[in-house]
Amino acid sequence: MSAAGDVPEAASRRLESGSFSSGLSATDFSACLQMGLRPVGLVQGFCAMQWGWYAAGSSLGRGLSPFGPSGGGGYQQNWYCPHGFVGGEHRTWGQNFEQTWVEDAWRTGFSAAFDRMLEEAESVGAHGVIGVTDTSRHLADTRVIEFHLLGTAVVVDGAPSPPAGTPWSTYLAGPRLAKLVEAGFMPVSVVATMASVRVWAYCITEFLMEGGAYGWAASMGSTAEIEQVSEARLAARVLAREQARRQLGSDTLQGIAFSAVEREIGAGDQVVECTLRGTRVRRFKDFDPLPPPRPTVRLS
Amino acid sequence: MLQAVTSLSQGVHRPDDRAVTSDLTVDESLLLHALGWEPVDLVFGVSVTAVQAGAWTWGRGQLQSPSDAHNLAVSTASSRLRQECAAVGGHGVVGVRAGVEIHPRHVDVALVGTAVRPIGSDRPPVQPFVSGLSARDFALLAAAGWSPIGLAFGASFVYAPRRDAATALRQSRQNVELTNPTQALYAAREAAMERMQASGLALGAQGVVGVQIAEGPMTFARHVIGFTARGTAVRLLAGEHRTITPDIVLPLNDAVVQFEAEALRGRR
Numbered sequence: 001m002s003a004a005g006d007v008p009e010a011a012s013r014r015l016e017s018g019s020f021s022s023g024l025s026a027t028d029f030s031a032c033l034q035m036g037l038r039p040v041g042l043v044q045g046f047c048a049m050q051w052g053w054y055a056a057g058s059s060l061g062r063g064l065s066p067f068g069p070s071g072g073g074g075y076q077q078n079w080y081c082p083h084g085f086v087g088g089e090h091r092t093w094g095q096n097f098e099q100t101w102v103e104d105a106w107r108t109g110f111s112a113a114f115d116r117m118l119e120e121a122e123s124v125g126a127h128g129v130i131g132v133t134d135t136s137r138h139l140a141d142t143r144v145i146e147f148h149l150l151g152t153a154v155v156v157d158g159a160p161s162p163p164a165g166t167p168w169s170t171y172l173a174g175p176r177l178a179k180l181v182e183a184g185f186m187p188v189s190v191v192a193t194m195a196s197v198r199v200w201a202y203c204i205t206e207f208l209m210e211g212g213a214y215g216w217a218a219s220m221g222s223t224a225e226i227e228q229v230s231e232a233r234l235a236a237r238v239l240a241r242e243q244a245r246r247q248l249g250s251d252t253l254q255g256i257a258f259s260a261v262e263r264e265i266g267a268g269d270q271v272v273e274c275t276l277r278g279t280r281v282r283r284f285k286d287f288d289p290l291p292p293p294r295p296t297v298r299l300s
Numbered sequence: 301m302l303q304a305v306t307s308l309s310q311g312v313h314r315p316d317d318r319a320v321t322s323d324l325t326v327d328e329s330l331l332l333h334a335l336g337w338e339p340v341d342l343v344f345g346v347s348v349t350a351v352q353a354g355a356w357t358w359g360r361g362q363l364q365s366p367s368d369a370h371n372l373a374v375s376t377a378s379s380r381l382r383q384e385c386a387a388v389g390g391h392g393v394v395g396v397r398a399g400v401e402i403h404p405r406h407v408d409v410a411l412v413g414t415a416v417r418p419i420g421s422d423r424p425p426v427q428p429f430v431s432g433l434s435a436r437d438f439a440l441l442a443a444a445g446w447s448p449i450g451l452a453f454g455a456s457f458v459y460a461p462r463r464d465a466a467t468a469l470r471q472s473r474q475n476v477e478l479t480n481p482t483q484a485l486y487a488a489r490e491a492a493m494e495r496m497q498a499s500g501l502a503l504g505a506q507g508v509v510g511v512q513i514a515e516g517p518m519t520f521a522r523h524v525i526g527f528t529a530r531g532t533a534v535r536l537l538a539g540e541h542r543t544i545t546p547d548i549v550l551p552l553n554d555a556v557v558q559f560e561a562e563a564l565r566g567r568r
Contacts, residue, residue, distance in 0.1 A: 035301045036301040036302060037301065127305055128305070156301055156302060156305045158302060159302055159305040159306060159309070160305075160306060160309040161309065162305075162308065162309060163308065163309055168305075168308060172326075176325075176326055179326045179327065179330070180326050181301055181304050183326060183329070183330055183333075185304075186304035186305065186307060186308050188308065208350035208405075208406070209350070209405055209406060210353075210405060223349055223350060223351070223352065223365055223368045223369045223372055224349065224350055224372075225347055225348065225349045225350075225372060225373070225376055226348045226349065226350055226406060229348040229406075230346055230347050230348045230376070233346040233348065233408075233410065234344060234345075234346040234380065237344040237346065237410075237412070238344065241321055241341075241342055241344075244321060245319050245321060248319040248320075248321075249319065250318055250319060251319065251320075252319070252320040252321075252322065252339075253319075253320065253321040253322065253342075254322060254324075254326070254329070255322075255323065255324070255325060255326070256321060256322060256323040256342055257323070258323060258342070258412055260399075260410065262408075276342075278321070278323075282307075282308065284303065284304050284307035284308070285303070285307075287333055290330055290331075290333065290334035291334070292334055292335070293331060293334055293439060294546075294547055295440065295443070295544055295546040295547070296546050296547045296548070296549045297546045297547070297548050297549065298549050298550075298551065299548055299549065299550045299551075
């Protein structure tokens with residue numbers, strides 16, 4: 001199946017059955033009808049990706065040496081041992097580097113599932129997809145991660161076709177979507193990004209992560225920051241945000257859900273992965289200024 | 301809705317708009333806008349600090365190294381959050397969520413929040429504020445004449461002291477207060493609160509609101525009890541505190557009468 005291949009036969013049969021299904025709650029369903037959104041079907045997209053090659057093994061050899069090629073254009077920061085030659089096992093250099101090949105794999109999986117969901121929506125003539133949920137999880141105990149996106153395709157009676165025929169999409173539905181539109185914003189697309197940074201510890205990071213503040217830090221005070229790890233974690237967060245910003249143009253990313261995972265691989269060595277999800281929205285009219293809010297106390 | 305969808309189809313862009321990222325809800329964005337503020341960007345502050353080797357094993361009374369590591373991590377992460385905020389032109393950060401993890405060898409702190417500014421303002425202050433309060437609380441504080449300044453925090457870790465063998469034997473069949481742990485816990489709690497208050501004062505605050513206290517034994521060292529306290533340091537900006545007079549709302553809805561199937565069988 002191509003990234004945006006044909007809609008599977010079973011999905012086509014379901015979507016053409018004449019009735020609709022939706023992932024909306026009764027409240028969301030009522031709010032959508034009130035807004036003029038008519039649900040036409042539950043649409044979804046899947047993509048199973050093999051997920052095993054985390055090593056510093058891109059074809060460009062990044063992460064193998066601080067003196068190696070810096071191909072890929074990603075974030076990279078080197079750290080050098082201040083001690084000179086100590087021994088064969090002494091980590092004389094360290095490196096933080098963006099694992100662009102991991103990010104590419106994640107982006108491929110997410111985009112394929114997302115495109116397939118939109119393709120289903122397009123096939124039923126939808127203008128947009130609301131209440132999108134997305135998950136990514138390991139299939140059983142394998143190195144395969146499945147991306148799954150699901151949403152409710154809707155039609156706005158009397159509205160022109162969406163730009164390039166591609167439906168708009170949003171994580172929001174029901175009252176929250178209604179408030180967004182009332183505030184003057186129209187959803188454009190869901191946006192999700194992932195950044196992965198590998199920490200290859202040098203001697204001081206290794207020592208401090210093993211509880212070694214006694215040595216270096218004792219001479220500087222009672223404790224010390226582990227700069228290499230702090231820098232890596234901050235970089236992963238900023239990279240995820242900047243990836244999202246590059247997709248925004250002059251739009252706003254609303255209601256971001258952010259998560260970060262750190263996996264320690266060894267003494268000081270770790271992988272930091274950050275994901276960021278939100279709805280890209282575009283202002284179509286000025287804010288109607290709200291009156292200053294009045295505090296209330298509820299007697300009940 | 302039709303107007304919104306039509307404008308999207310026509311590809312209408314407003315050239316004055318800039319890319320914005322925000323983790324505020326729609327309600328929070330509207331509320332801030334009503335106060336004359338707007339989101340600018342999602343900003344982060346992170347710090348990982350090392351804990352001395354053997355700090356959990358050989359301590360007596362209060363353990364200094366983990367407490368110092370916690371305070372250094374929070375203050376460093378907080379100052380990075382301010383730097384990010386200033387770099388994007390924000391006047392402050394609201395709704396800051398703090399992830400604090402205490403490991404045997406290091407303390408990890410990660411802060412995330414949304415930088416905000418008065419609508420259209422392009423002259424950020426030298427020292428942006430950091431607030432752990434929600435946009436709603438920010439609005440309430442502003443209405444009362446107060447402003448958040450920064451995060452106030454304190455931590456204390458105490459080694460639960462043991463009785464000597466003779467005392468333990470003598471008290472084995474008594475219901476008595478264990479004065480050692482009582483005093484140690486009392487002192488440690490006070491120390492955490494005092495450090496939090498001191499960090500607030502260092503920021504020039506008049507008080508700390510929204511204090512959250514976490515306490516309990518460390519999972520990796522059950523003999524050590526940790527206390528952390530953090531809140532948002534606030535300062536009065538107006539000449540004096542403005543009293544908020546809330547409207548009283550009395551819902552007039554009837555109570556919902558629910559059908560109880562069990563009652564038909566006489567079980568109720």
